Amino acid sequence: MTTATEDPAISAVRAVERLRLAEARLSRRRQSECGPSENARAAMRLILERCDQGQTLTPTEIAQALGISTASVTGMLDRLHAGGLVFFMANPADRRSKFVLPFDRGEDPDAIDPVTARIREFASDLPADAAGQIATFLDRVREVVDAECD
Incomplete structure (x- = not known):
């Protein structure tokens, strides 16, 4: 190219x-x-990350993290629940809210997004100094993209 x-x-x-x-x-x-939409994949990654960290996550927090409406999250979580990927647990500190948890922690995160698995494979072949420079460059690109229309 x-x-x-x-x-x-x-x-x-x-x-x-x-x-x-x-x-x-x-x-x-x-x-x-x-399969699942980009938002559903992002939500599953977030749910799995929080679970791995021993933290809980509410639908409102998912909406805030993804920058989408709570109504969109509700529909998306209903589909993930119907697909057997998540379940809900009442928040003991606030009965009006619920926590979203993954059904099967044995689920391979790479199965949720096989593109990420392939990228991880390619990145493992990079020399350490090049990987660091590329990561810094891409983080700067992401910052520009994230700041657009803010």
Whole structure:
């Protein structure tokens, strides 16, 4: 994709743009063709992370973390519950709220998002110094994306 005379910085910018376009295409395919939505996958990752940390999570916290409405989270959690991925437990400190917990902690997180598993595989082949530089670069790109329209 790069030419011998192309500036490496321009190559990086073009690679990020190709990545963003591929992510957008994947998101559209997932919405209509293959399994849980991006938000449902993100919610499951969050639920599993919090469970692994010994923490609880409410639907409202999921909505806040994902930047979506609580109504959207309710429907999404109902689908995840129907699919056997999560269950609900009453919050003993506040009977009006509930905690969202994963049904099966034996579930392989890579099965929830196989793309992440492949990326992890590729990253393990990077030299440590290059991996650190790439991570820093991508974090800076993410900050720009996250700040857009704030």
